[in-house]
Amino acid sequence: MDVQPFGYLPTLWRLARDPIGCFRWVDRRYGRTALFRRPGRRGKLLLVTSDPDWIREVVTDDGYRNSTLALAGPSGSAQRRIRRSLFRLHGEEHRRERRLMLPALQKRTADAHRDTMAGIVDETLASWRVGERRDLEREMKDLTRRIAAATLFGESDLAASEAAGRSIEHWIQLNYRNRTRILQLDIPGTPYAEMLALAQELEASLLEMIRRRRSESARGPDLLSAIVRAVDAEGGISERNLVGQSVVMFLAAHETTAYALVWTLFLLSQHPELAVRLSHELRNTLGGAPPKDNEVALLGHVIQESLRLFPVVPYTVRVAMRPARLPGLDVPRHTRILIPFDVAHRRAESFPRPQVFAPERWQSLEPPPYTYMPFGAGLHMCVGASFATRTLEIVLSMLLQRFQPVPAAGARIDRRVTVTIAPRRGLPMTLLEAGRPFERAPVRGDVHDMVDLSGGGE
Numbered sequence: 001m002d003v004q005p006f007g008y009l010p011t012l013w014r015l016a017r018d019p020i021g022c023f024r025w026v027d028r029r030y031g032r033t034a035l036f037r038r039p040g041r042r043g044k045l046l047l048v049t050s051d052p053d054w055i056r057e058v059v060t061d062d063g064y065r066n067s068t069l070a071l072a073g074p075s076g077s078a079q080r081r082i083r084r085s086l087f088r089l090h091g092e093e094h095r096r097e098r099r100l101m102l103p104a105l106q107k108r109t110a111d112a113h114r115d116t117m118a119g120i121v122d123e124t125l126a127s128w129r130v131g132e133r134r135d136l137e138r139e140m141k142d143l144t145r146r147i148a149a150a151t152l153f154g155e156s157d158l159a160a161s162e163a164a165g166r167s168i169e170h171w172i173q174l175n176y177r178n179r180t181r182i183l184q185l186d187i188p189g190t191p192y193a194e195m196l197a198l199a200q201e202l203e204a205s206l207l208e209m210i211r212r213r214r215s216e217s218a219r220g221p222d223l224l225s226a227i228v229r230a231v232d233a234e235g236g237i238s239e240r241n242l243v244g245q246s247v248v249m250f251l252a253a254h255e256t257t258a259y260a261l262v263w264t265l266f267l268l269s270q271h272p273e274l275a276v277r278l279s280h281e282l283r284n285t286l287g288g289a290p291p292k293d294n295e296v297a298l299l300g301h302v303i304q305e306s307l308r309l310f311p312v313v314p315y316t317v318r319v320a321m322r323p324a325r326l327p328g329l330d331v332p333r334h335t336r337i338l339i340p341f342d343v344a345h346r347r348a349e350s351f352p353r354p355q356v357f358a359p360e361r362w363q364s365l366e367p368p369p370y371t372y373m374p375f376g377a378g379l380h381m382c383v384g385a386s387f388a389t390r391t392l393e394i395v396l397s398m399l400l401q402r403f404q405p406v407p408a409a410g411a412r413i414d415r416r417v418t419v420t421i422a423p424r425r426g427l428p429m430t431l432l433e434a435g436r437p438f439e440r441a442p443v444r445g446d447v448h449d450m451v452d453l454s455g456g457g458e
């Protein structure tokens, strides 16, 4: 495999501006696997691949590590401890902690939280009115923050759970801010100092929650209690390490689920016939209630197709921690590997007419391994996939039995990609009554790169 001369800087520049645009450009220009070298005599390699065989090699080999963006913080600091999570672990330690956490996140646990989730959705929808305009991005983020807080940290102390959720969100925002990253000095008044102080507060309040769960009386059905029970039975994660795992679970669950909801609602608004059919099927089958299981197959297919066109985590990164070998390539240590799920999801050989939103394709489709990865793949595949899918089914089925959100005609919808794909300026939508025929409102913006909205799909 040859290094593409002069490709490194243009790729990096595009990556900083728009990762999705960057990966599509690399794919068009260089093909499904491309290799670049950072300028300089001993410049490190950068590999971009959406080839299923290469992806398998990388994501199933523990020699390639995940890299996360949370700042390291001074040694011995709470900041350093709370960024420790499944994402960052590897080898035996990763396997052990993942095994302890997985049972708490199975579909049956999500089912046990069905009433909690349904209660929160009901409460949210109770204030919605037909004809109103609402920013669906804000609404869905508020909703999934509440769901994540209640299911992860418990309902008995909902206010404290939600406060913890908000602090976690604020902490991660501080981690991402350019001003925090540029000036990493613990001087009062700087965002960096604020971030370190917040990490300390967060650690203390989560430790308190964990300790309360250790005392028998405070054990509830929440995920944190379930994990504490597993840890108490088998050992293997210290209290402090559980703090990091709780923080990351909240972060991994909250925004991803919100954006999956946002984009699914947007796609339905652009496919009126399908949206009306789905709403009728939901009402006829569920009669206003949340689903007990996946009773409406069409809803499942809509979710699968939405996550194909809008994989809310559109790419992942690995770094080779030791020299490795890929087909036709010696991979030196520190080589950075970018895996664009978004590009893999648009191969015509796996998904005919790839840009078209066609949920019915999932009636018979079984994509080959490593071609459809909305929840990642391999050693670090999402532990919350079943839980997330169940949450999406519950929220969407309740919402779509009552409302059909539609954007204003001519609205501009662009993407903003960080770890997730978000609408750049929110997603204001008007609420129509569910199940009534409506006209598609044409929209503008680079959302048209994500899906073909010319009408061929209906």
Ligand code: HEM
Binding pocket: 066, 086, 087, 088, 098, 105, 248, 249, 250, 252, 253, 254, 256, 257, 260, 311, 312, 313, 316, 317, 373, 374, 375, 376, 377, 379, 380, 381, 382, 383, 384, 385, 387, 388, 389
């Ligand atoms: C629609 C919602 C979700 C999407 C699209 C999603 C996507 C992903 C993806 C792509 C990865 C792999 C990242 C990589 O390989 O670098 C991942 C990992 C992870 N996800 Fe999710 N996720 C979702 C919901 C959740 C939920 C609800 C939870 C927890 C309750 C969760 C917890 C995690 C954790 C802890 C990992 C790291 C696993 C490991 O490193 O072993 N996610 N997720």
